[in-house]
Amino acid sequence: NAGVTQTPKFQVLKTGQSMTLQCAQDMNHEYMSWYRQDPGMGLRLIHYSVGAGITDQGEVPNGYNVSRSTTEDFPLRLLSAAPSQTSVYFCASSYSPGQSSYNSPLHFGNGTRLTVT
Amino acid sequence: GDSVTQMEGPVTLSEEAFLTINCTYTATGYPSLFWYVQYPGEGLQLLLKATKADDKGSNKGFEATYRKETTSFHLEKGSVQVSDSAVYFCALIVLGSARQLTFGSGTQLTVLP
Numbered sequence: 001n002a003g004v005t006q007t008p009k010f011q012v013l014k015t016g017q018s019m020t021l022q023c024a025q026d027m028n029h030e031y032m033s034w035y036r037q038d039p040g041m042g043l044r045l046i047h048y049s050v051g052a053g054i055t056d057q058g059e060v061p062n063g064y065n066v067s068r069s070t071t072e073d074f075p076l077r078l079l080s081a082a083p084s085q086t087s088v089y090f091c092a093s094s095y096s097p098g099q100s101s102y103n104s105p106l107h108f109g110n111g112t113r114l115t116v117t
Numbered sequence: 118g119d120s121v122t123q124m125e126g127p128v129t130l131s132e133e134a135f136l137t138i139n140c141t142y143t144a145t146g147y148p149s150l151f152w153y154v155q156y157p158g159e160g161l162q163l164l165l166k167a168t169k170a171d172d173k174g175s176n177k178g179f180e181a182t183y184r185k186e187t188t189s190f191h192l193e194k195g196s197v198q199v200s201d202s203a204v205y206f207c208a209l210i211v212l213g214s215a216r217q218l219t220f221g222s223g224t225q226l227t228v229l230p
Binding site: 004040041042043044045048058059090092105106108109110111 | 121151153158159160161162163166206217218220221222223
């Protein structure tokens with residue numbers, strides 16, 4: 001029972017490099033999202049998707065791109081890494097058949113720890 | 118906007134001690150409230166939730182009551198164990214908020230044997 005799988009677990013980038021953080025879920029969840037976790041700041045939403053082909057910005061979208069070509073996958077792209085993007089990144093998904101499920105619990109992956117030097 | 122304020126940590130307790138982690142919130146609408154737990158090296162897991170005033174969420178010996186009059190959702194456990202050592206996050210979501218959970222900053226709990 002895989003749930004939400006994130007790869008890689010750790011990554012070190014140099015300033016200006018680009019990379020993609022992978023996220024896949026096998027629960028047929030419509031809703032997927034990316035959060036970043038920084039000390040003392042809780043989790044902040046970067047981007048989210050309510051279904052294949054639909055994405056939208058969260059609280060801190062600058063410097064990141066997403067796409068959702070399938071229900072299962074929701075990759076996060078860093079276009080030109082900056083030291084301010086050093087963080088732990090979490091992908092999360094939830095069941096979302098409609099408005100009545102807006103408060104369905106999120107299922108989180110184990111995170112990707114990214115360091116930008 | 119919406120916000121969640123948690124008591125600052127870290128919190129260190131001896132095994133079998135009573136735990137309270139305070140959480141208060143402000144919300145633009147009627148929120149659902151959650152406690153998530155993050156064990157070392159893992160992602161967050163839902164611990165409990167409450168969706169309307171006076172509801173009590175409970176799981177694994179933890180409890181929290183949705184208090185609308187004090188806008189609070191304090192987490193309690195009567196007797197903590199070493200295995201409860203983790204970071205605890207209070208969170209809320211409001212209908213119409215594009216499904217964006219608003220998290221508190223987290224409280225690190227360490228339980229000593």
